Amino acid sequence: MSRQFLAESLELSGGDRGVVAVVAVVALAALAVGYVLLREVLAAGQGTPKMQDIAKAVQEGAAAYLNRQFRTLGIFVVIVFVLLFALPADDLAERIGRSLFFVVGAAFSATIGYLGMWLSTRANVRVAAAANEGEGGREKAMRVAFRTGGVVGMTTVGLGLFGAALVVLVYAGQAPKVLEGFGFGAALLAMFMRVGGGIFTKAADVGADLVGKVEQNIPEDDPRNAATIADNVGDNVGDCAGMAADLFESYAVTLVASLILGTAAFGAQGLLFPLIVPAIGVLTAVIGVYTTSAKTGESGLTAINRSFYISAVISAVLCTIAAFAFLPSSFADLNGISDSIKATSGNPALIASVAVIIGIVLAGVILWLTGYYTGTEHKPVKEVGQTSLTGAATVILSGISVGFESAVYTALVIGAAVYGAFLLSGSVVVALFAIALAGCGLLTTVGVIVAMDTFGPVSDNAQGIAEMSGDVHGEGAQILTELDAVGNTTKAITKGIAIATAVLAATALFGSYRDAIEQAIVKVGNVAGDLPVSFTNLVFSPNVLVGVAIGAAVVFMFSGLAVNAVTRAAGAIVFEVRRQFRDNPGIMDYSVKPEYGKVVDICTKDSLRELATPGLMAVLAPIAVGFGLGVGPLAGYLAGAIATGTLMAVFLANSGGAWDNAKKLVEDGNHGGKGSDAHAATVIGDTVGDPFKDTAGPAINPLIKVMNLVSVLIAPAIVTFSIGDSASDPIRIAIAVVAALIIVGAIVVSKRRGTAIADAPAETVSNGAA
Template identity: 35%
Template structure:
């Protein structure tokens, strides 16, 4: 139990760092009253959305908790509730910091772009440090109370459920506002992206925070937490081989990753003379070196098995390879994005076709690397499941740093919008826009990392579930097995259809509202009358919260129903199909949508705003928006949620 001191100290250090940076941000003075005013509109919209989201989740959480309490036990229900609320609290803390950092970043850009860059980085690190710190501390305390990792499965399930609602709801919100603002403002009215005359522009800026900050924070919180929980459940079965200390292997590895992430974020200041994107990658290199060193110490001194160290290194390599592949397919410097921009000269159809072609190819490299990493770790360790856990935790070791880079994106995006709406000098807006392209690539990198981690986690979930229920083989000669595998393959397509369709329905309402205001409120386009921002914010809020319910219910109900009614083998087959399908669809959505976005920015940065090719790129970008910010992230959470649901009911005897 003394070993628990290390993760508790690591977690509290991260929380302390996040709190210190937040207080500094809160105390900072904003020199521009206009920027402060616009920032307050965004903050009010964010709080309004999150309060409604909290009420919606509060309606679902007690019902699920009661069911878990009666069917399993009261402690699973308690940890489930803790998982939900810890996830929401950490996401809220990070998002609150982001809404303050965006105004400060915009104000700092009037003095120095470099200063603005560092403000956005440290603003994003508050999210990165808080989600990892709170997860480690709460899980350590829970294990100290129960002295058994199995009740912690409820915590992981709660974190996954909260993430699903936060990511789907936030994604629908932000993409509906973004699409409505672009189609009517940029295409029809031919006004700039963040022009204050556009009624949907504040809703769009609010959406960056609730979707890309709060939603993504909840997403990575569940990734981090689920991997610790599943790792400890597996480690429990290996206590006879490694001794009781092996139970703390996942937590101590994650603690090493947290320390490395903090050093990596701090090291970014050492690369001031580099381009922002280069500085991020140097910081990632620093994080990687210290993470590998920490994993060596844990593997050597805790479990005395260097095969686990190799597994951890393979997990880190998987993260880095996925990042490089994503940078090629979705980054503004990659050939696919330049091809999409070039195709835009011939119209929107060829833009979309070119993007889809590259996007369908993009998951291949990451999948191959995942297969190599898992197979190699399993072979080198002599068939140890703990080596797969090591690969899985290895994909998490950079999570604090990667979340920092991810939150940097929406902060810069908001800062750019605030600068433009406040009438800042064109050069300042242009500089922030260039940083926004870096933020887009960082966000895509985060999604690639999270999807790779989720896929490796699924190997662990498969093995853990099959081990608990006693399934050693699956007979694919029986049509029933194939039937449930096919059903599992279909589920991610259904979830994707529902989430993309929800974004489209909400966006249509947004388009109608922006057109109505342009038509019925004289003087908006001349800058003589104020748009009605509140109505647009309300449209996104109401519909996002309504539309997130059905995908969430399906993600929980279907695996539980299949497991209880048809048996463990049927649920095992369903899991295989669902994960395999999600592992390919998710990266396709993420990379394709980001490539469309960066192709549009490439055209804008070359000074061709308003041209035929720019209009084609804007239209294609609106197609990609719900792919990269709604469907793709939702599938990652879906993968883990169905796995955690399976673990929850693994001990329950099927009805038939």
């Protein structure tokens, strides 16, 4: 049955529209809860005037960066809007809807990212002030930090769910095609915000650490370090804005994949059930946010994990009830599906409920596994910390080892979840829908996940403001140190969960790509198909293996570009901070104030300059492979990118997390404590890990989803050019060559920028060496 026929035959009844309307109302309720939490956070005290001045500087720097980034990305959005409109579609309404909702998805992603930045830069000073209030300060500081994340989490689920529900209400059977544009807009903006924010934050962080901690032997957030404001700004534009946009696009893309596959697998009910699952997630997110409270003497991480598991269990129970209440017990009772699927054995309600539970369980396992490899209380990080006694080289080697090992176990766990969902049905279409539903299940906890992630940078910034102002002492400072360590682990955990959502979404989109190819073949009247879509050709054709290799290579190149961008930008920061210490000796005795703005400006310019190359690669590489080699090699390309991206993202994230927390261990007094050789060694390890865990690693998540969405969007065009006479071959090849040349040109330009070290004055280099 063709997708066009499904779109024409799939009409929503009045009851179906009522269900979607209820889902839309639930989405709006999530936004209302987010507003209530927002008011609560802003009502908290802001501390001393000096603390407020520092917070204001961070707010201004973060807003200036994101405003400039959005102006830059606006040009890109317009270009992609036009290209999307030019792609084939069944009718004009679908073409307009797909392009329009691309802009909506991009706008929602940008809105959530901006909100994450805006609120976190206002919550950080409130957390610092709460910690300084004496009795009850710990509980209040933790509540403010977590509920700040709750605002962003509720906005994420609210906007994602409302956007999808709106498309389904307006477009019904055509909704999956229109939602491809919505998901693509969300993913593209998230990738840019992840890359740009990651470069900004880690350039500032690396520069601040190398000059401040290692060379000048001053504390991390000492106000004498010109890079401290930029470092705090970076936490917000990278961790808060970037991760919020990342998790929103995971939410949107998973819904897109679920709705595309659901219409083919379950008909109208397959279009609706993926909306019901995240609607339940809204309720559990509210419960999770409001139940997070640390008991006296209890670790903050324990309290946060407990809320997550409570939310997960409630989600599993309610989703199971919803599946059996909404879905029939036989495929024969489903409407709007093909006869072959109607004849499939199995219970749709049972398949859907088990698939959702698999996703929820996966989230819990990833939480535990990532926490084990990056938490200060567990063996891996303790061993990395112990290697600091023999120098920086062994710290780096042990951290790399932790990253490699954790990547294997995480990939196996994710693979088991994907395969478990796939085994739920003998029908490939239904099995792929089950994988998409597993992703929906995992994302029922996304409200709590976003809260956990935002908790990290808000706590980190709070400690920075406290240290820079000098107005928080004793128990208050100790509380902020504890919350910062907890936030370090929650950030690592949410990165692991984000990777799992990316893999589930990409795998489901991989199935959507297969569906798009098959429907395109039917549409052009070549049902027998002379394209390599059979199992034998897809698996054993050499050109498909070439596609696999190229997909894996793109992940490596993307990661290398991101790390190298941080290297260049951080080099510029190092030389600027050194220059200020050298030219203004009064900085060290506090008689001269550092020029914070210059460092912020360097970070802003360099991060925005580096956005284009990885962005062009993500969009154009699938086009080059698809039009140049065909649909089979493009399938191989996607498989190679998903597999390699999974391992690479986990390796980078967990290596960086282990190095960061090993540094925390030493700073807590182990192995000589602050100022020791062991501390210097772990600072180097943490510096290496910064671009790993906060730039390259997280950016791989949106990368693989952008590439999958691009492939789904261009699949009909590839088929159209590939079937028929050879007259269209020159056009097809020309498209591939132009795309490849643009990628090569962008990489060459990026590599020719050189490094700050090459451009630095000789006296600056010698000053640093001294």
